C-alpha cells in the first residue's frame with residue numbers, strides 16, 4: 414500500500430466541469446454479452462479499470478478474443494470482442510475475480526458453457542462476499558461445481574462451496590429451466606443468471622424467494638440490455654424472470670459514463686457550496702446514478718439538467734434526509750450526510766454488509782473517527798450532525814470508502830486517505846481527476862504533511878463543521 418493521500422481541502426467553492434470514465438455495470442454486462450454473442454462486437458468508450466480488466470482476462474481465459482482499437486473516448490481505447498467459440502475447450506484454467514462482484518457472479522455461468530475445469534478465486538475479501546445462491550442455482554440447473562481439493566465426483570450439496578474459491582466443471586452446455594434462489598443478498602445473483610440464460614438449452618425461469626431483492630435498478634439494467642440485443646425476457650410477474658432460449662445479437666455500443674462515479678464529483682458541489690457540471694448526462698438511462706437528480710436536492714442542492722448537462726449547485730448548508738434504497742450510491746450519500754446540519758436515515762441497504770467491505774460498519778467507523786455521530790440500524794445508517802476534525806480515513810480496499818474520504822477532505826482540514834489507489838477498481842485516475850476538478854475555478858490547496866496550514870474553511874459552506 415502506498416503512503417496516505419492528503420485529501421485536498423477546498424479553500425473556495427468548487428466551480429468545475431467534469432466527465433468520468435465509462436460505467437462499470439454497463440461495460441462488464443456488455444463484455445459478458447459480447448462473449449456470448451453471435452458475432453464480433455465493439456464497445457466504444459468502455460471503462461478501463463481493475464474491474465473491467467479482470468472481466469476481460471476472465472473472458473479471454475474462456476476463449477473470447479478481446480483487443481483494443483482507437484476510439485474517441487476520453488478515458489481509453491474501444492474494445493473489440495470475438496465471442497467465446499462453441500464449443501470452447503478451455504482445459505484447466507483460472508479466473509481471478511479480484512474484488513469484482515460482476516466478475517465473481519457473472520462469469521461462472523459462462524464457464525459452465527465451456528468445456529474444462531475453471532478455478533475461480535479472488536482477493537481475500539472476495540472470499541467472504543456472498544456467492545452461495547449463484548452456486549446453488551447453477552448446481553440445480555445441472556452445472557458441476559466443487560471446492561478446490563474436493564475429491565473428484567464430490568459435487569453434492571454438502572460438498573458444494575458457498576463462496577470463493579470454487580471450480581466450475583464445464584461440460585459445454587447448461588440444461589437450464591426453472592430455479593428458485595434467494596437474491597436478498599445481491600441483485601447480481603439475478604443478473605448473473607439472466608445474462609447467460611438465453612444460451613441455456615431450456616432457457617431460464619428464475620424465481621426469487623426470500624426478503625426483498627436490493628438494487629432492483631441493476632436488474633432492470635440487465636433486462637433492458639438483454640432486450641436491446643434481441644433476447645426475450647419476461648419480467649411481468651414480480652420476483653420471476655423468464656429468459657427464452659435464443660441468440661445474443663452482436664453489437665456496436667457506446668458505453669455511458671459512470672453516473673455512480675460522477676457522484677463524488679457532484680458531492681463536491683455540496684461539500685464546498687460550489688457548482689459542478691457533468692456534460693453528456695444520458696437522456697434516459699438504466700444507471701442507478703441517474704438518481705442523483707432526486708437525491709442531491711433532498712440534501713439541499715439545486716440540480717438542473719439542461720441540454721444534456723447536469724448542474725449541481727451546493728448551498729450554504731447540507732441538509733440531512735431520509736433516503737431509501739440508495740444501493741451503490743450509499744457511501745457517497747453517507748459522506749454528505751456526515752457533513753449535514755440535520756440528521757439523516759438511510760434505509761434498505763442491509764446488503765451493503767456484503768459489498769467490497771462491510772460498508773455499514775466501515776462508514777460508521779470512519780465517520781466516528783472524524784468525530785462524527787453515526788450508527789448502524791438493521792437495514793442502514795443513522796447519521797447525526799457533529800463537528801468533524803481531520804483524521805486518517807481507512808478505505809478497506811473499497812473504492813467508494815476512498816472517495817468518501819476525498820469528499821470529507823474538501824470540507825474538513827487534515828483528512829488523509831490510507832489507500833487512495835483502491836479507487837482503481839472503477840476509476841484508476843481518481844486522484845488526478847479530483848485535482849483537475851479543484852484546479853478549475855477554485856484554489857484548493859494540497860497540504861503536505863507537516864506544512865503549516867493556512868487554508869480556510871470552504872467559503873459559503875457553514876454546516877456542522879464551520
Ligand SMILES: O=C(O)C1=C[C@@H](OP(=O)(O)O)[C@@H](O)[C@H](O)C1
Nearest residue numbers: 438599600601604627628631741
Ligand atoms: O449489477 C451490477 O452491476 C451491480 C449491482 C449492485 O450490486 P448489489 O445488488 O450487490 O448491490 C451494485 O451495488 C454493484 O455496484 C453493481
Ligand SMILES: C=C(OP(=O)(O)O)C(=O)O
Nearest residue numbers: 512513514515741768769
Ligand atoms: C458494490 C460494488 O461493486 P461490485 O460490482 O464489486 O459488487 C460497487 O461498486 O459499489
